[in-house]
Amino acid sequence: MKEGPDLSRIAALVGDPARANMLSALMSGTALTASELALEGGVGLPTASSHLAKLTEGGLVTVTTQGRHRYYALAGSEVASMLEAISGVAASVGPKRARPGPRDGAMREARVCYDHLAGEKGVALFDHLAGRQLISTKGDDVALTGSGRDWFAAFGVDVAALETKRRPLCRACLDWSVRRSHLAGSLGAAALDRMFELKWARREPDSRVVRFTPEGRGAFERLIRA
Amino acid sequence: MKEGPDLSRIAALVGDPARANMLSALMSGTALTASELALEGGVGLPTASSHLAKLTEGGLVTVTTQGRHRYYALAGSEVASMLEAISGVAASVGPKRARPGPRDGAMREARVCYDHLAGEKGVALFDHLAGRQLISTKGDDVALTGSGRDWFAAFGVDVAALETKRRPLCRACLDWSVRRSHLAGSLGAAALDRMFELKWARREPDSRVVRFTPEGRGAFERLIRA
DNA sequence: TGCATGCTTCGACTATGATCGAATGATGTC
């Protein structure tokens, strides 16, 4: 009966609507202030503060003080990954909560997952990489092949610089909308950064949605067809 | 703020200690009666019944009536996978809840995850299969190769029979204790069944622990060394 | 120093939901 880690402690933290909304907002990967998160959670400042204290205490978010602002962020990609897993179940068994609006369509096509690309576009990229042996996958462990290294270099990503960091280069992350893997890790993050840099897409303000420009869409298609 | 599926609804279901314990018990893959789950959850029968109604309503468990018994089971492997993800976070950030007893050690070595082998042994098997190109992995999608088919046939698993079912043959499942993938899907389930059949191991009663016999341990080592 | 801003703490209220005893329903056994 009391085997394994304490599930309920973590799940209860996510189980409150205000906290869940805050965590969802943090899935965008950007750190947010307490007031912004209060807005996201749909609660007052004191309430939000109390929630954030619990999330921090529980190890799901981290906080860094900068001047009179306090920036909250997800504690790590493992937490983001867990939230995606819960989203997957919620999307499949849940009563869909409101009909898919125009926004939901955009979310499905391309969105930010912590700091990398998710949605149909993210999965398409991953499939291309795997299909061309640019990455090799062993379960959730993903490795970059030699030709993959060249491919990313041609795309304008400095792989060597990424490898100096502690963070894993490649990682598979299960996409809640498509139900397939997309590329996470520092390489996934760098790839998305590069797309923003190339002006292929831009982030929609106050949202996880990634909006591709017409040109960017074409360039992306060519990238994963080539 | 209200983007994506409703996280909190699902998380709140797992967030109650009694329900979490019930779900943990169901991670063993066997269906349990309401009274057994009341025991697991540490609550009375009426309370358990109420919890189970919520879990069923929420889509996390299914119920099948047999005579005067009602058997509850996890709604699917996706739910099991989500619970493993939450366990992973709980194990990494949580205050460990009690020191690792002798039981926890056994849990880490080999346990049942829904219906397949997890823990160090499960990961070792997966690594062997992937390393020898007996399976090919694309993120969470795992496919059996030609040589893999032969390997499983030699081990005594009727792959063709499994393929007639709707359930996916291969699947990667993230192990909460080892933090690596192990083999899920109908093939993973069949492999574990075969090990029981060969008397390499047996299940510990009322637990997820899989206890290998000395001979079974040797045979397993030879299997994944060969 | 004085004031504004961002956030947290305190205190009080409230509501949700977890819990169990008792009663009821359903199924199988004798």
Added chain:
DNA sequence: GACATCATTCGATCATAGTCGAAGCATGCA
């Protein structure tokens, strides 16, 4: 058909935790 077992429903109780207003504490700016 009477009884025992398994399970759910009802009713009442109680505690936990979410909520906000007001006050308190920092930090930054003038």
